Amino acid sequence: MNTASPSPAATSPLPVCVLGLGLIGGSLVRDLREADRPVFGWNRSRSTVDAAAADGVDVSTDLVATLRRAAEQDALIVLGVPVPALPSLLDAVAEHAPDCGLTDVVSVKGDVLSLVTDHGLAARYVGGHPMAGTADSGWDATMCGLFRDAVWVVTHDNARDDPAWVSTWRQVVEMAEATGAVVVPARTAAHDSAVARISHLPHVVAEALSITADQGGALALSLAATSFRDGTRVAGTAPRLVQAMCENNRDALVTALNETLDLLTSARDALADPDGDLGQMTRDGHDARLRYEARAGRTREAPSNRPFIQVQPGAPGWVDQLHYAETVGAQIGVF
Amino acid sequence: MNTASPSPAATSPLPVCVLGLGLIGGSLVRDLREADRPVFGWNRSRSTVDAAAADGVDVSTDLVATLRRAAEQDALIVLGVPVPALPSLLDAVAEHAPDCGLTDVVSVKGDVLSLVTDHGLAARYVGGHPMAGTADSGWDATMCGLFRDAVWVVTHDNARDDPAWVSTWRQVVEMAEATGAVVVPARTAAHDSAVARISHLPHVVAEALSITADQGGALALSLAATSFRDGTRVAGTAPRLVQAMCENNRDALVTALNETLDLLTSARDALADPDGDLGQMTRDGHDARLRYEARAGRTREAPSNRPFIQVQPGAPGWVDQLHYAETVGAQIGVF
Numbered sequence: 001m002n003t004a005s006p007s008p009a010a011t012s013p014l015p016v017c018v019l020g021l022g023l024i025g026g027s028l029v030r031d032l033r034e035a036d037r038p039v040f041g042w043n044r045s046r047s048t049v050d051a052a053a054a055d056g057v058d059v060s061t062d063l064v065a066t067l068r069r070a071a072e073q074d075a076l077i078v079l080g081v082p083v084p085a086l087p088s089l090l091d092a093v094a095e096h097a098p099d100c101g102l103t104d105v106v107s108v109k110g111d112v113l114s115l116v117t118d119h120g121l122a123a124r125y126v127g128g129h130p131m132a133g134t135a136d137s138g139w140d141a142t143m144c145g146l147f148r149d150a151v152w153v154v155t156h157d158n159a160r161d162d163p164a165w166v167s168t169w170r171q172v173v174e175m176a177e178a179t180g181a182v183v184v185p186a187r188t189a190a191h192d193s194a195v196a197r198i199s200h201l202p203h204v205v206a207e208a209l210s211i212t213a214d215q216g217g218a219l220a221l222s223l224a225a226t227s228f229r230d231g232t233r234v235a236g237t238a239p240r241l242v243q244a245m246c247e248n249n250r251d252a253l254v255t256a257l258n259e260t261l262d263l264l265t266s267a268r269d270a271l272a273d274p275d276g277d278l279g280q281m282t283r284d285g286h287d288a289r290l291r292y293e294a295r296a297g298r299t300r301e302a303p304s305n306r307p308f309i310q311v312q313p314g315a316p317g318w319v320d321q322l323h324y325a326e327t328v329g330a331q332i333g334v335f
Numbered sequence: 336m337n338t339a340s341p342s343p344a345a346t347s348p349l350p351v352c353v354l355g356l357g358l359i360g361g362s363l364v365r366d367l368r369e370a371d372r373p374v375f376g377w378n379r380s381r382s383t384v385d386a387a388a389a390d391g392v393d394v395s396t397d398l399v400a401t402l403r404r405a406a407e408q409d410a411l412i413v414l415g416v417p418v419p420a421l422p423s424l425l426d427a428v429a430e431h432a433p434d435c436g437l438t439d440v441v442s443v444k445g446d447v448l449s450l451v452t453d454h455g456l457a458a459r460y461v462g463g464h465p466m467a468g469t470a471d472s473g474w475d476a477t478m479c480g481l482f483r484d485a486v487w488v489v490t491h492d493n494a495r496d497d498p499a500w501v502s503t504w505r506q507v508v509e510m511a512e513a514t515g516a517v518v519v520p521a522r523t524a525a526h527d528s529a530v531a532r533i534s535h536l537p538h539v540v541a542e543a544l545s546i547t548a549d550q551g552g553a554l555a556l557s558l559a560a561t562s563f564r565d566g567t568r569v570a571g572t573a574p575r576l577v578q579a580m581c582e583n584n585r586d587a588l589v590t591a592l593n594e595t596l597d598l599l600t601s602a603r604d605a606l607a608d609p610d611g612d613l614g615q616m617t618r619d620g621h622d623a624r625l626r627y628e629a630r631a632g633r634t635r636e637a638p639s640n641r642p643f644i645q646v647q648p649g650a651p652g653w654v655d656q657l658h659y660a661e662t663v664g665a666q667i668g669v670f
Contacts, residue, residue, distance in 0.1 A: 150560070184557055191558075194552075194554045198548050198556075198560070198562070199558075201544065202562040207617055207621070208595045208602070208620065209537060209540060210623035211620050212536060214623035216533070218630075219521055220529040221533075221626060221630045222519055223526075223529045224630075225485070227541075228627070230566070231541060231566055232623075232624050235624035236628070238621070239617035239621045242621075246617075250607070254607050256551075258603065260547045264539065264595065267539050268596065271582070272589050278539070278577070278581055279578055282581075285567075286542070286570055286572075289541075289545045291556060292545065292567070327552075327554070328554075329553035331557075
């Protein structure tokens with residue numbers, strides 16, 4: 001799916017500076033090294049830095065020195081820390097590397113965009129969300145190939161003709177493609193609404209299903225089979241992770257929850273009415289699932305199930321192409 | 336897990352007569368033949384009977400002749416038809432084989448118990464529910480081994496010291512064990528409440544999740560990953576099957592849905608309140624899922640995760656043992 005791009009960025013890419021070497025940031029560093037891309041990193045924890053250095057990574061605990069190096073080399077800075085750690089990190093970026101391209105790997109984009117804007121860093125910011133596993137954490141959990149065939153959402157809220165922003169957008173897309181991810185463009189609000197529906201909502205619902213079954217006592221748990229097993233799998237995720245991602249996307253998740261509550265309330269009312277039936281709901285749900293399945297063949301081997309759009313960054317109308325791609329959920333390639 | 340039973344029933348078992356050769360009834364016939372147990376069957380459809388006969392099954396389209404044979408041989412009759420077909424089938428059983436042991440393989444037990452009682456057949460009725468796949472149907476979908484390691488719920492609402500009832504209960508348990516299933520005893524109301532929570536509720540919720548994601552449009556479906564895939568898997572089940580099983584268990588499902596609605600409403604309210612949090616819910620859901628996982632090792636290789644109780648049918652206090660097993664969700668063996 002990667003095009004053999006003739007652009008200078010691809011043949012001699014600028015370095016990437018990853019701030020925070022958790023599961024996502026650390027795995028990104030591993031993939032970029034594997035792809036022979038220049039990359040260096042920072043982490044607050046000495047033990048993480050020692051572990052990463054032992055694996056051959058160019059890494060430091062000195063944030064100021066790392067950011068000055070990024071500024072000198074015009075590196076693309078990747079914010080790889082949780083949302084609560086972002087304000088102080090952005091303070092440092094604004095002070096020591098304000099002109100670098102900036103992206104992030106945080107799963108909700110609204111808060112990040114606000115913080116970046118508040119820090120005066122929006123002019124070269126392109127948000128990112130690699131949709132890959134988050135259950136484990138720390139350097140030991142990092143791996144090559146974590147993002148292969150996963151969707152990497154790249155935002156374009158600040159899309160402008162400014163060559164520096166266009167260049168950053170291209171760098172972010174090429175970095176994502178270097179990891180084997182599939183790039184889908186979306187603006188912040190559309191992204192946050194979509195992930196509320198397809199990720200945060202399923203997590204909240206899995207918690208409710210687990211609790212309801214448990215309230216049925218030992219017999220219910222003994223009888224639970226595959227429908228329960230799969231429907232509650234993500235309730236096995238660490239509670240603090242589920243809590244954090246849901247609470248960071250409150251507005252969009254409330255909207256999605258209200259729609260689900262309406263559907264389940266209607267189902268309850270239909271069942272409580274001897275003449276009520278679930279015909280429409282079961283047909284609608286089945287149709288919706290089929291539409292997802294038709295789209296879900298998202299690997300390189302079966303790319304045709306999702307629309308694919310070629311984009312030339314900076315060309316006339318290219319931002320309209322991104323908007324269109326967002327509307328139809330297309331993946332993109334750059335040339 | 337099967338005990339090498341010294342009882343006459345095990346060494347020279349009475350025949351089983353299966354009425355209805357769909358996925359469940361047909362697969363049961365195959366398993367009993369494989370276990371060298373005497374078995375014969377009936378199906379309304381000539382094409383099904385021809386297909387089964389071609390596979391060597393002793394089968395007929397003549398219901399009256401089949402029931403007279405069952406009466407002559409004191410066979411255990413298995414009701415293997417959907418609930419709407421039960422009344423006319425029970426009319427025929429009451430007329431031609433009223434003294435045979437009687438069981439069924441229907442997924443909701445309340446309606447069956449009522450119908451059996453209305454037909455004056457409760458004295459030798461022991462309900463059954465093999466919790467195995469139902470997505471495909473017809474003789475072509477039948478297979479040996481469908482029930483291996485699955486739970487087969489056996490009811491005991493009519494438990495009495497009458498030797499005929501005790502004998503039927505033992506026959507049903509031994510038949511289930513002959514298929515490799517794990518037997519869990521439960522009375523009708525407890526069974527129907529439990530399956531509402533762990534099967535019917537997850538199906539309704541999966542429909543609602545699918546529809547909510549679909550309402551997010553193409554982008555949401557493009558971003559959907561494993562949490563959505565697993566949380567909505569059973570929305571891929573044929574709508575009429577989901578509708579039928581939910582509508583056959585209305586009261587219990589309404590109770591379960593109300594509990595889930597309360598939980599999701601609380602979550603929605605917490606998210607809509609800037610000071611609200613999902614801490615308690617995510618911890619409770621995680622704890623509940625861990626309790627399920629601790630119990631889920633239900634194969635012969637790891638039987639210890641579910642309590643196991645040996646029962647001697649007809650011995651003093653044995654019905655109390657069944658009630659206790661129901662309460663703790665235990666699997667049982669007979670000796």
